[in-house]
Amino acid sequence: MERQYIDLYKSYSEIIKNNAAQAMNAGRDASFALFDKIGFPTTNLENYKYTDLKEVLAIDFGLNIQRLPIPVNPYEVFQCDVPGIHSFLYFVVNDAFYPVSDKRNDALPEGVIIGSVSDVAKSHPELVEKYFGKLSSTKQDGLVAFNGAFAQDGFFMYVPKNVQLDRPVQLINIMRSDVDFMANSHNLIVLEAGAKAQLLVCDHTVDNVRFLTNRVTEVFVGENAIYEHYKLENTHTKTTNLSTLLIDQQASSQVLSNVITLHNGLTRNTIEIDINGEHCETTLAGMVIGDKNQQVDNFTSILHNKPNCSSRELFKYVLDDFSKGAFTGKLYVARDAQKTAAFQTNKNILLQRSAKMRTKPQLEIYADDVKCSHGATIGQLDESALFYMRQRGIPEKEAKLLLMFAFTADVIDFIRIDALKDRMKLLVEKRLRGELSKCEGCVICQ
Amino acid sequence: MLEIKNLHANINGREILKGLNLTVRPGEIHAIMGPNGAGKSTLSSVLTGNPAFEVTHGEVTFESKNLLELAPEERANEGIFLSFQYPVEIPGVSMVNFMRTAINEQRKYRGLPPVSATDFLRMMREKKELVEMDNKLTNRSVNEGFSGGEKKKNEIFQMAMLEPKLSILDETDSGLDIDALRIVANGVNKLKSPANASIVITHYQRLLDYIVPDFVHVLYDGRIVKSGTKELALELEEKGYDWIKQEVEGK
Numbered sequence: 284m285e286r287q288y289i290d291l292y293k294s295y296s297e298i299i300k301n302n303a304a305q306a307m308n309a310g311r312d313a314s315f316a317l318f319d320k321i322g323f324p325t326t327n328l329e330n331y332k333y334t335d336l337k338e339v340l341a342i343d344f345g346l347n348i349q350r351l352p353i354p355v356n357p358y359e360v361f362q363c364d365v366p367g368i369h370s371f372l373y374f375v376v377n378d379a380f381y382p383v384s385d386k387r388n389d390a391l392p393e394g395v396i397i398g399s400v401s402d403v404a405k406s407h408p409e410l411v412e413k414y415f416g417k418l419s420s421t422k423q424d425g426l427v428a429f430n431g432a433f434a435q436d437g438f439f440m441y442v443p444k445n446v447q448l449d450r451p452v453q454l455i456n457i458m459r460s461d462v463d464f465m466a467n468s469h470n471l472i473v474l475e476a477g478a479k480a481q482l483l484v485c486d487h488t489v490d491n492v493r494f495l496t497n498r499v500t501e502v503f504v505g506e507n508a509i510y511e512h513y514k515l516e517n518t519h520t521k522t523t524n525l526s527t528l529l530i531d532q533q534a535s536s537q538v539l540s541n542v543i544t545l546h547n548g549l550t551r552n553t554i555e556i557d558i559n560g561e562h563c564e565t566t567l568a569g570m571v572i573g574d575k576n577q578q579v580d581n582f583t584s585i586l587h588n589k590p591n592c593s594s595r596e597l598f599k600y601v602l603d604d605f606s607k608g609a610f611t612g613k614l615y616v617a618r619d620a621q622k623t624a625a626f627q628t629n630k631n632i633l634l635q636r637s638a639k640m641r642t643k644p645q646l647e648i649y650a651d652d653v654k655c656s657h658g659a660t661i662g663q664l665d666e667s668a669l670f671y672m673r674q675r676g677i678p679e680k681e682a683k684l685l686l687m688f689a690f691t692a693d694v695i696d697f698i699r700i701d702a703l704k705d706r707m708k709l710l711v712e713k714r715l716r717g718e719l720s721k722c723e724g725c726v727i728c729q
Numbered sequence: 730m731l732e733i734k735n736l737h738a739n740i741n742g743r744e745i746l747k748g749l750n751l752t753v754r755p756g757e758i759h760a761i762m763g764p765n766g767a768g769k770s771t772l773s774s775v776l777t778g779n780p781a782f783e784v785t786h787g788e789v790t791f792e793s794k795n796l797l798e799l800a801p802e803e804r805a806n807e808g809i810f811l812s813f814q815y816p817v818e819i820p821g822v823s824m825v826n827f828m829r830t831a832i833n834e835q836r837k838y839r840g841l842p843p844v845s846a847t848d849f850l851r852m853m854r855e856k857k858e859l860v861e862m863d864n865k866l867t868n869r870s871v872n873e874g875f876s877g878g879e880k881k882k883n884e885i886f887q888m889a890m891l892e893p894k895l896s897i898l899d900e901t902d903s904g905l906d907i908d909a910l911r912i913v914a915n916g917v918n919k920l921k922s923p924a925n926a927s928i929v930i931t932h933y934q935r936l937l938d939y940i941v942p943d944f945v946h947v948l949y950d951g952r953i954v955k956s957g958t959k960e961l962a963l964e965l966e967e968k969g970y971d972w973i974k975q976e977v978e979g980k
């Protein structure tokens with residue numbers, strides 16, 4: 284399976300490099316060497332036990348290493364479906380940053396840089412070189428290594444010291460192709476001390492072919508900075524969505540990540556938080572609504588390297604039909620990370636016996652003065668609550684819906700963008716009702 | 730209005746109701762008393778269609794419909810209301826949303842359009858006043874964190890909102906303080922009309938001072954073994970159930 288990509292790299296590495304930013308080429312050969320050695324992850328690996336990529340990787344995906352332009356104007360095909368969000372709006376089509384033409388983005392505060400990694404590598408090479416690959420190059424992970432070898436561009440955001448973005452930044456990933464297609468992109472986000480930014484990443488697919496996306500995002504959150512990362516997936520069943528979010532947190536910073544999968548094929552979200560300063564706060568939340576053969580594996584890892592930090596995790600899954608969910612909550616507390624408070628919850632509802640959920644807390648605690656807890660439940664809807672509602676005249680189907688909606692409510696509460704929160708309530712309700720699960724703003728989808 | 734004939738019902742394969750007969754006509758109030766475990770709550774569960782119970786024998790007609798064929802929500806929308814002995818907490822479902830959904834489902838069942846926002850708010854306000862229920866309770870999730878008494882009040886509030894034809898009050902008095910008992914009983918009395926009826930399950934004759942029953946029945950070992958008027962409740966209060974048990978077993 285790896286063979287074709289290894290050959291491809293060996294024959295075309297020059298083309299790959301010539302069409303990529305210099306800063307992205309620095310670690311390319313090393314990434315390739317690692318991939319050549321360890322290959323794609325298999326279910327034999329503890330961290331990939333519940334993500335089986337064998338079938339998907341057998342598909343012959345096209346790649347666009349020559350960076351040929353894709354004939355689509357996302358501004359025409361995609362109107363934002365979060366009314367009132369007033370975001371700074373950007374598009375990545377497949378793996379290419381789409382040229383910005385939105386007037387609203389002119390209002391970005393001074394010093395903020397948003398663009399493609401390759402453009403910024405030309406205009407501000409020192410910025411990109413300082414951060415690019417610093418987190419990803421330390422990972423012994425086949426997907427990250429593959430991305431390091433093949434990714435040629437990505438989304439870049441830099442928020443300078445003490446600048447706070449009062450509007451969210453929205454990044455729409457659109458997959459558009461006439462043949463089965465693979466996209467690798469590598470995003471870089473830097474918040475300097477005291478900065479604040481909210482990023483909403485939306486994954487959409489446009490064509491009825493098989494897609495594989497393998498995206499790596501590195502985030503550097505400076506002292507006292509606040510970073511919120513929302514990821515909303517609404518793709519089709521032929522999509523394999525592999526994403527790795529790597530976050531470095533400096534002292535007194537706050538990070539919130541909320542990853543919501545409403546519709547997909549096979550998804551693996553790896554979220555790794557490295558806490559490297561005191562008094563940090565970290566919140567990881569997530570929700571999955573799965574039916575048919577959807578598969579979602581959320582793998583989270585929080586490393587408490589410094590004392591006096593707190594982290595909490597809340598992940599909820601509602602699984603129907605033959606859908607499969609997995610959650611891993613890896614928590615590491617270093618010996619001198621005293622006074623760490625870490626709480627982890629994973630709750631799941633299986634609507635049918637055929638649906639499957641795997642949940643795995645993985646705690647390694649080396650400090651002695653800590654408060655840590657974890658809890659996981661897998662159950663059905665509460666029968667007595669269902670009967671109570673039906674006794675008030677609410678039909679079974681509607682009563683179930685109310686219960687499922689209530690079940691997911693506290694994950695939605697971990698959204699700090701009001702317009703998005705309202706929109707998400709509506710989308711989740713529609714999704715649970717089995718109505719239109721694609722975004723209304725996407726013209727092509729309809 | 731309600732006719733129960735030779736009703737037998739099981740839970741988990743164990744027979745709890747063993748041939749129960751009862752007739753309720755419009756305008757009547759029936760009190761059901763009986764020792765713990767006799768099957769009183771089982772009767773309310775079976776009448777409202779709780780799927781945990783299995784009816785093995787007998788028939789129940791409600792307004793000339795075969796009640797046993799109807800789903801719980803259909804029975805509710807036909808006008809049967811149960812004030813639960815143990816109201817269920819439903820975290821995340823707000824009282825307002827719950828009540829609006831219930832009202833609109835009932836209206837849909839009866840071929841009416843959804844209630845307007847202003848009418849709904851007015852109804853909520855009026856009915857809250859009727860049972861003197863605190864505003865803060867209706868702003869919370871259904872029964873979540875309510876005290877025992879607050880939950881019982883909430884049941885009567887819902888009953889007032891839904892205006893049932895037949896209400897079954899399963900130990901609505903237990904857990905209520907003296908003032909709350911009066912308020913709840915007043916609420917029930919105000920909702921009374923010649924067209925509707927109530928079955929009041931209680932252990933205490935005290936409630937029957939407020940809600941005066943037309944009939945009092947003793948439910949024992951899955952059957953109604955004795956019926957009388959409100960004086961029977963006084964007698965039970967005084968003598969307990971032993972003499973009834975002896976009477977039944979003596980037969």
Ligand SMILES: Nc1ncnc2c1ncn2[C@@H]1O[C@H](COP(=O)(O)OP(=O)(O)OP(=O)(O)O)[C@@H](O)[C@H]1O
Binds near residue numbers: 772781
């Ligand atoms: N889910 C259940 N599984 C097994 N047995 C049950 C179940 N629910 C009720 N029972 C049994 O059925 C019998 C009747 O119970 P029920 O609740 O109807 O009594 P009750 O007359 O309402 O008593 P109380 O006055 O204490 O409320 C009891 O013996 C009880 O243990």
Ligand SMILES: [Mg+2]
Binds near residue numbers: 769771
């Ligand atoms: Mg009872």
